[in-house]
């Protein structure tokens with residue numbers, strides 16, 4: 150057979166790079182970056198080879214399994230679906246709707262079928278116990294967007310290619326390839342930016358991004374809200390603010406000024422670890438730049454003041470007239486516009502109900518993942534008795550995953566939609582393995598919304614699914630039809646009819662309707678004709694029209710944010726513990742918990758190590774390469790120590806997603822490079838009290854020689 154070339158987007162991370170995949174006789178013989186993709190221009194990171202490796206992985210499952218004790222038995226799809234529908238229906242009829250919980254993991258957002266069809270199933274279940282990776286990730290950004298602009302998905306995206314002063318708090322795009330900032334080819338874009346202006350990184354670690362930057366400041370983990378307030382303080386006190394065009398469409402600027410009054414640099418310098426002069430300079434340089442933008446990601450969102458940080462970064466951009474301006478923090482206008490289409494995702498709501506055990510607030514109908522374990526293990530009405538996980542691994546990815554691991558066996562029933570038997574799915578009673586990326590069509594509904602340019606690309610399937618396989622969307626459509634709403638006959642019939650109709654359409658035709666009725670009136674056909682992808686132009690100013698608040702006004706100082714400043718004040722007044730604090734890190738060759746079964750990605754240098762400053766090690770008489778025990782109030786793990794001056798004194802760093810040495814995990818390569826899970830040490834009790842987001846960064850820990 151002749152070699153065939155297939156063009157598509159990589160779906161492994163947010164960057165959406167264009168790939169050219171060559172196949173011959175049903176095998177991938179070549180995989181490279183697509184130089185003609187107008188957005189990625191040929192860039193690929195090493196993880197892209199994971200597309201081939203996962204596709205060909207002998208551990209990847211293609212047919213359903215049911216578990217009896219510790220043995221898995223292959224069954225037909227019909228049987229697996231019937232068992233699942235029966236168990237979910239029974240649990241909801243006997244214990245109420247909320248007795249079924251659901252967790253959606255990160256890859257579900259990189260999956261067109263899942264985005265379009267999983268919501269159908271969730272609506273049918275109508276449970277208040279919905280969870281996702283959102284609350285171990287970007288929830289604070291969503292809360293800030295909802296409160297300030299009126300929609301949870303109205304994310305300000307740094308206009309990376311036009312800014313000349315990129316101020317980064319707690320993100321490492323040189324490794325992550327960008328988050329809430331889809332921009333394939335980060336090395337090139339950062340290099341071009343360096344040639345144009347400045348990149349300033351504020352991070353407790355001298356990261357790979359910091360190494361490319363013009364300036365780096367160490368900051369004590371968890372204190373960014375103080376640093377940002379100090380910046381705002383300087384901007385206001387020195388009359389440097391210039392909100393510009395949007396001032397007349399904004400409420401609350403005075404309240405922001407008043408809030409910042411209490412935080413002069415001198416007051417927060419010791420707590421943040423950044424000298425007062427340096428904080429002043431950060432503010433003045435920002436004000437002096439032509440096209441500055443402030444941006445923050447995981448390091449500022451997964452900490453105890455995540456929501457305040459996300460809000461304050463928006464405030465810095467807003468008061469300097471950098472919101473909705475070229476080179477500033479802008480908003481996309483994608484061809485499928487989730488913000489303008491309430492049928493797909495609503496604007497959001499916050500605190501309409503609270504979690505049963507701890508009383509943390511819902512956001513957009515989801516509860517924080519930090520409460521999942523306790524909602525399963527705490528007896529009483531409303532307790533979760535059955536769980537669905539889809540494209541996730543919360544045992545490794547949520548705080549105190551070890552407690553979740555202990556809770557899962559208590560469930561009456563668990564079903565997982567995943568093609569791997571991983572640390573979480575091994576607890577399921579039924580495993581429904583969907584197709585992998587290359588076996589399905591794709592369009593990035595989610596990441597086009599987060600991109601630094603307006604783009605659109607259709608990815609045809611490289612391989613047809615085999616008759617025994619099912620797509621995620623087929624699984625959700627079938628489950629919706631079988632489950633209906635077990636507690637209401639009328640609703641049940643409606644959902645069954647809707648699921649049948651949606652299944653008949655399939656994602657391609659649903660997408661086609663969304664594209665045709667969307668703001669750009671294009672179609673799948675038109676995208677197919679532009680096989681390398683369509684560039685729809687640079688981001689354009691769109692406020693106040695695009696604001697979703699009915700008033701069409703920006704709320705600069707939402708009440709919940711102002712209120713939360715009291716908690717920050719209390720933290721500032723409290724004595725600082727003088728021990729070590731823990732942060733995470735990402736690695737260019739791995740992706741959260743699930744790319745570790747690829748030999749070429751995990752081999753070589755040690756990856757799952759604990760970074761520590763040599764002076765901190767010296768004080769503890771610890772040496773490089775030694776096994777140490779890392780402990781917190783909630784747990785401990787043994788991990789290899791790696792000494793480096795690239796980390797701030799008093800801070801240690803460990804990557805997440807490792808810990809594959811558990812019984813029953815069917816990932817041969819990963820098991821041989823098991824590592825330990827940082828989330829056996831992180832603490833589900835430590836959250837951003839306002840949003841409920843996990844507070845991974847800045848956890849108090851101790852480190853001692855192990856054994």
Ligand SMILES: Nc1nc2c(c(=O)[nH]1)N[C@H]1C(S)=C(S)[C@@H](COP(=O)(O)OP(=O)(O)OC[C@H]3O[C@@H](n4cnc5c(=O)[nH]c(N)nc54)[C@H](O)[C@@H]3O)O[C@H]1N2
Nearest residue numbers: 254255256282286540541542543546566733741742743805
């Ligand atoms: N301590 C600490 N913890 C963290 C983080 C951190 O920085 N520090 N980061 C957090 C972040 S940002 C995230 S996003 C989460 C990620 O955490 P999760 O979303 O819970 O887990 P992943 O590791 O992404 O696991 C994804 C699973 O989805 C499966 N999968 C892949 N593709 C598909 C598909 O197409 N369909 C289906 N059904 N399944 C598929 C894979 O086999 C794998 O088992 O981790 C979080 N946890």
Ligand SMILES: Nc1nc2c(c(=O)[nH]1)N[C@H]1C(S)=C(S)[C@@H](COP(=O)(O)OP(=O)(O)OC[C@H]3O[C@@H](n4cnc5c(=O)[nH]c(N)nc54)[C@H](O)[C@@H]3O)O[C@H]1N2
Nearest residue numbers: 319320321325328370371446447448735736737740741846
């Ligand atoms: N190679 C690779 N790429 C990925 C992923 C992956 O696992 N591997 N995961 C993907 C996912 S799901 C996501 S969400 C994105 C995340 O994308 P990013 O947010 O860009 O990536 P992180 O490495 O989590 O960056 C967080 C940074 O915050 C710093 N930090 C920790 N605590 C603090 C603090 O208190 N204050 C400040 N200022 N900084 C702090 C850390 O040192 C780290 O450098 O990456 C995506 N891309």
Ligand code: SF4
Nearest residue numbers: 159162165166194197
């Ligand atoms: S940066 Fe790497 S993993 Fe992310 S989309 Fe591009 S090739 Fe794929």
Ligand SMILES: [Mo]
Nearest residue numbers: 255282286287
């Ligand atoms: Mo994430």
